[in-house]
Amino acid sequence: MCCYVKKITFCPLVNSKKINKHLSFEPIFVLFWDGGSMKAKFRKPIIILLLAFCTALFLSLSLMWAATPTPEKKEPAKPTAVAKPPDSAKKGEKFVIRGREYCYECIDNSDCLGCHSNKINERKFAQSVHGANSCNSCHWDITDVKTHTKTKGARIHAEPVTCHRCHKKEGAEHYASAHFINDIQCKDCHKDIHDMTPWKGEKKRVIEKCTTCHADDGFLESSHGKSVLAGNPDSPDCSDCHGLHKVPLLKGDEPKVVQFRKEFHTAVCLKCHDDKEMMERNKVFVVATQTYFESYHGKVEKLGYPSLVAGCADCHGYHSILPPSDPKSLISDARLVETCGKCHPRGNTNFVMWVAHATHNDPKRDPIFYWTFVIMTALLVSVFSMFWLHTVLWWRRDFWEKRELRAQGIFFPQHVKPDEAGHMYRRFSLFDIILHFTMMVTFIALVLTGLPLKFSHAPWAKGLMSFLGGAEMAGLVHRIAAGITFLYFGAALAYIFYFLFYKKLPGNPNPFQKLFGPDSLCPRWKDIEDIVGMIRWFLNKGPKPQFDRWTYWEKFDFLAVFWGMFAIGLSGLMLWFPEAFCIFLPGWILNIAHIIHSDEALLASGFIFTVHFFNTHFRPSKFPFDPVIFTGRLPKYELVEERPEQHKRLLAQKRLETYREKYPSAWTDLFSNVMGFAMLAIGLFCIFLIAWEFLG
Structure with a gap:
């Protein structure tokens, strides 16, 4: 069985075995082959390569699985067996x-x-x-x-008296509690067992009972404690957070205890503060939980890694929770540097100006964040609307035009000699190929590690983050990829400098002429003409524009990198090194950086995986994949058809043959197709997740 794909297998214009020999290209992707479909010298190395690739993939997944710690299952403590009457025993029995x-x-x-x-x-x-x-x-x-x-x-x-014989539920909870672990029995709390009156939810009674053993730790002077003593039924007592009988174990420095403690504190806070009606009834900030989960702290906690970030209690405290106006409060102006310094030791007064519960939905409360979000949303909507419309119009025209030509048996421009149609010419240099490959890998890494954080509430977010090795590993990969991105951006700037001031071009143009010449990616007036001509071609109002080495959409992609490095890169650096930037900037700049970084990253990933993929691979004349960015070469018929101005210019300069290249080797073809289709698959997977979130 074989799947041996060729771009052209016959020439409908000239029926000649000699010509067809030139047009019978090498395979662009080999799935399986029989004895006659590939030269014998290529079979063994390709089989070895495929086996090595599959083995490496299997070992990588096995190591990743083995490195993922399996949570230890700790059986709850069980009570010592004691004699007791049968549960069904009746009086006199x-x-x-x-x-x-x-x-x-x-x-x-x-x-x-x-x-x-x-x-x-x-x-x-x-x-x-x-x-x-x-x-x-x-x-x-x-x-x-x-x-x-x-x-x-x-x-x-x-x-011993066995209370749990009658109080089964309470007994089961007690045996799973911190009290039982510390040998605290029913009688230690219920000392008045012979004259104990029914408990009707009196919060003061609970506090009195708990404080016989536990110091109140400032609870009675806290906002909650004062409210309880004032008779507010909504304010929490000890049992509202810790429970009456199933009191969890919170002390300890073991990683599992630390993680559980963080989860516990946040969960008990949410019980009340996530109740909008209760918060409005008590005139308390109603969007505290929503804004927390929109912050980096809340997103990581939502993904299941609370020990890595600050939870509610880390900033507000456990028992002595006071309003910001109280100087003793952990979030008062006098103590904010101290509180934030527990995690950010280099934080200063500028740093603590960061707004912990910022919202971009309220123009009155946070107007700067609101308008930043509005501007970024307008940018997303305008860019996607314009280019998705461009994509749809292009697909319609390209599909029908190619269909009509193929129906006539025309597979390449008729003015290209059939025996020259398969000649290969250099499109990209080795530097271009390496630069794009680096950009492609780091971009995929940035998107994969950023998506779960962007959509932390999505049903797939936890699973993807776990697959990536957890929030800490994903953060490390994200930062490494970001660092490499800055390096290749610097390399691109260095190449631009070399191109403008040192590279020799025909006619010895000066730097200004180079900047706006046909070999430059800088926009020029012809690009405006090409855009107008392309729209006319979309609408069947004129011929397709004659492009040179770079098209207007390729220049847009290139310049978008500069905008992306400014918007995503600078905001990312601020979030990466917040204390350093807050030496000279106020902390609320970090809130703006978060909005810009998040929305601009969404714009970049959505654009690359839809518009760029279509322009490069998915338009009918290229579908399903164009390997030119991996091989650096394109056939002559593509050069003439897609970049006629460059072809004419090279002919006029008598430089066309200097661009002539050999057909890519089988190894190059194999690598191009495996890597290319893998990157396309990952990109489409990311778009699927984004669409799921917005449309689901």
Whole structure:
């Protein structure tokens, strides 16, 4: 079985074996082959290459899987087994435990109170939550009052009281709590067990109970504590955050405990602060949670890596939460540098001007952020609208024109000699190829590692971030790719300087003439004429423009890199080194940088994976893939058809043959197709994720 694709396999104009021999090109992509489809000398190395590629891919995925830590499953602590009556035991029913016979609730309360009335108030017990029970319901192991009272040194509690026999839910929660781990039993909190009245949600009672062991840590003086004492039912007490019985273990420096503690604090804050009605009722900032999850801190927390960023409690505190106007508050002007300095030790007064809960949706509250977002949104909409319309119009015209020519058996310009149509000519230098390859790989890396952060709330974000090795690894890859981007941008600037001042061109033009000459990527008046001519061609109003070495859309792509390096690069550096930039800039500049970096990155990725992919690969005359950027060569018929002005100029200068190249080797073809289709697939995958988020 074989799939042996050729660009041209016959000439409909001249039926000649000699001519067809020249037009029978090498394969552009080999999937499988039989004995006659490829020269024998190429079979073995290509088989070895494919096997090596598959083996390397398998080993890479295996190592990535092996390097991903598997969370240890920690079984919850289990209570020590104790004897207890059957759950179904009824009053007067006898049962046997450990060879001894017992009778459930067979002893009257009056018999017990004859001795214990000095400690237990019969009236209060009757009015308590346990008043309907018999003493023998809990102290079931006492079967004979006479033996119990007359035996010297008798043990009243032969077996411990098992509260969870009746309170199953509370018991299960307690056995999974920090209290049980630290050997704190029911009786340690419920000391008034014999006269305990029903709990009706009294928050003050909870606080009083908890503070018998725990210092209040400033809770009673905090905003929450004062509100509880004032009788506000919405304000949290200890149990609203920590629970009544299933109290989580929060102390410890182990990584898992640290991560759980961060998740816990943020989760308990969200319980109330994510309730819009409750916040409005108490006149509290209603978009605190929304704005937090729009920040870098919140996005990383949302993706499942809270230990890497600041959560609610890291900035606001745990118990002593005070308003910013209070000098003792962690977020007061007097203490902000100290608070932020826990994570950003080089932060200064400029740095803390960063707005933690900024919103770009409220022009009254944050007008600068609002208008920055409006301008960036307008830029996105205008660029996509213009170029997507350009794409649709081009596809329509190109599709029908190519279809009509192929229906007539015309596969290349008729004025190209058939025996020369397959001659290869240099389009890109080795420097161009390396520069573009570096740009392509780093751009893909930046997009893949940035998408989960941009759309942290998307259903696919956590999975993609986990696949990339987690937020810390993704951040490292993102920064390495960004650093390489600055390096190749510097190389491009150096080449521009070389081109303008040192490179020799026919006619010895000066730097100004070079800048606006046909070999330059700088826009010139002819590009305006070409745009108008292209639109007329789209609408069947005129012929297709005659392009030179660079088209107007290629120049736009090139110049977009300069804008991208300014917008994305500068804003990215600010977010990478915030303390350094805040030595001389106010912190709210970082909020603006976040908006610009996020939206401009979306514009760049959306443009490259739709417009650029179409212009280069997906238009009907190129579909499905143009390998020229990998091989650096294009056939003569493409040079004549797509860049006739350059072809004429090279002929006039008698330089055409100096651009003549050999056909790419099988290795070059194989590498071009594997890498090219892989990059196209990743790009389309990214566009799918973006479309899912916007349309889903």
